[in-house]
Amino acid sequence: MSEMPLLEIVRVNGSSGATRCATHLAATWPEVDRVLVEADPAGGVLAAEWRLQSRPSMVDVSASLVTGRGEDAVLDAGVQETKFLGERLKVVCAPIGQPTAHAALAKVLAQNPNVFTPSDRWVIADLGRIAPESITWPLLARADAIVVVAAGTVAGVLALRAMAGLISAECGPRWAVAVVPDVYGADEINGALVDQEVHVPVFGDLPPAEPSGRTERRRARLAWSELASACVELSARAPLAIESGGSVSAEVER
Numbered sequence: 191m192s193e194m195p196l197l198e199i200v201r202v203n204g205s206s207g208a209t210r211c212a213t214h215l216a217a218t219w220p221e222v223d224r225v226l227v228e229a230d231p232a233g234g235v236l237a238a239e240w241r242l243q244s245r246p247s248m249v250d251v252s253a254s255l256v257t258g259r260g261e262d263a264v265l266d267a268g269v270q271e272t273k274f275l276g277e278r279l280k281v282v283c284a285p286i287g288q289p290t291a292h293a294a295l296a297k298v299l300a301q302n303p304n305v306f307t308p309s310d311r312w313v314i315a316d317l318g319r320i321a322p323e324s325i326t327w328p329l330l331a332r333a334d335a336i337v338v339v340a341a342g343t344v345a346g347v348l349a350l351r352a353m354a355g356l357i358s359a360e361c362g363p364r365w366a367v368a369v370v371p372d373v374y375g376a377d378e379i380n381g382a383l384v385d386q387e388v389h390v391p392v393f394g395d396l397p398p399a400e401p402s403g404r405t406e407r408r409r410a411r412l413a414w415s416e417l418a419s420a421c422v423e424l425s426a427r428a429p430l431a432i433e434s435g436g437s438v439s440a441e442v443e444r
Contacts, residue, residue: 193304193307193308193309194223194307194308194309194310194311194312194313195307195312195313195334195335195422195425196306196307196312196313196315196332196333196334196335197215197312197313197314197315197333197334197335197336197337197421197425198229198315198316198317198329198330198333198335198336198337199211199212199215199314199315199316199317199336199337199339200317200318200319200320200326200330200336200337200338200339201318201319201320201338201339201340202319202320202338202339202340202346202349202350202352202353203319203321203345203349203353204341204343204345204346204348204349205339205340205341205343205345205346205349205350205370206339206341206370207339207341207368207370207396208230208316208317208318208319208339209228209230209235209236209316209318210396210399211316211337211339211368211396212226212228212314212315212316213226213236213274213316214275214397214414215314215337215414215417215418215421216274216279216281216314217274217275217276217277217279217414218275218277218411218414218415218417218418219312219314219418220415220418220419220422221311221312221422223310223311223312224280224311224312224313224314225265225269225279225280225281225282225308225311225312225313225314226279226280226281226282226314226315226316227248227265227281227282227306227313227314227315227316228248228281228282228283228284228315228316229248229284229295229306229315229316229317229318229326229329230284230291230295230316230317230318231288231291231292231295231296231318231324231325231326232288232291232292232318232319233284233285233286233287233288233290233291233292234247234248234283234284234285234286234291235286236281236283236284237283237285237286238286240272240274240281242270242272242281242283243270244283244285244286246267246268246269246270246282247268247282247283247284247285247294248268248282248283248284248285248291248294248295248298249268249285249290249294250267250268251264251265251267251268251282251294251298251305252293252294252295252297252298253267254267254268255297255298255301255302255305261302261304261305261307261308261309262308262309262310264302264305265282265305265306265308265313268282268283269281269282270282270283275411280311292325295325295326296325299325299326299328299329303328303329303332306329306332307332315329317329317330320338320353320357321353322353322356327360330357330360330361331360331361333361333364334364334425335364335365335366335421335422335424335425336357336361336364336365336366337365337366337367337368337393337421338350338353338357338365338366338367338368339367339368339369339370339396340367340368340369340370340379341369341370341372342369342370342371342372342373342374342375342376342378342379342395343372343373343374344373346370346372346374347374347378347379347382350367350379350382350383351382351383351386351388354383354386354388354390355386355388358388358390363390364424364425365390366390366391366392366393366420366421366424367379367380367383367390367391367392367393368392368393368394368395368396368417369392369393369394369395369396370395370396371395371396375395376392376393376394376395379392380392391420391424393417393420394413394417396413396417397409397410397413397414398410
């Protein structure tokens, strides 16, 4: 049974926006069959923000591992349906609170990480903050494409530079950067990575969190759609960019 692609969204220390990025990408995704998975070991926010039920959630996904179901059915055990930006979405929420969320996700990763690559749909997963001690590295290694959200602040740039080498070593060229603009924008962050000899796509500045007016909302939706298409392209071509010796040859994009 073939697996569908897996897109993962993470953020570096001192940055926010991973959940916003994941939810907007899911809503503007070019493929109809997709599920948004909140796989943040620190705990979830979507159930509260979207006024969903606390269950089913990732807890039900982990509980279904012992039933002998196939991966597709195991993931379905945690799915709820909602509407966001006018689009119907299937979503698996993380439980609120770090202990429960961490335990549920750790169980799935230890027993059957194939749950995150079902045969019938894309998975767009929000993994929250990435750090050297994160339990999500095995899941990142399975991703077809990874978007690293970084704030355009001194703290955001320093954190991205500190993590860039580890991400490349663990995940190869399958990652790109999306910038929450602040003091610095996408061009400056791209320059900081190039100075460090890290050559990955920098997709550009993320749209504002709450665009005002019909025209701004339309522009923001178009920008999210373009980012979604860029993620699909990255997932299709990134594995081809690994040269002998594991060096990264992905072309830097703006």
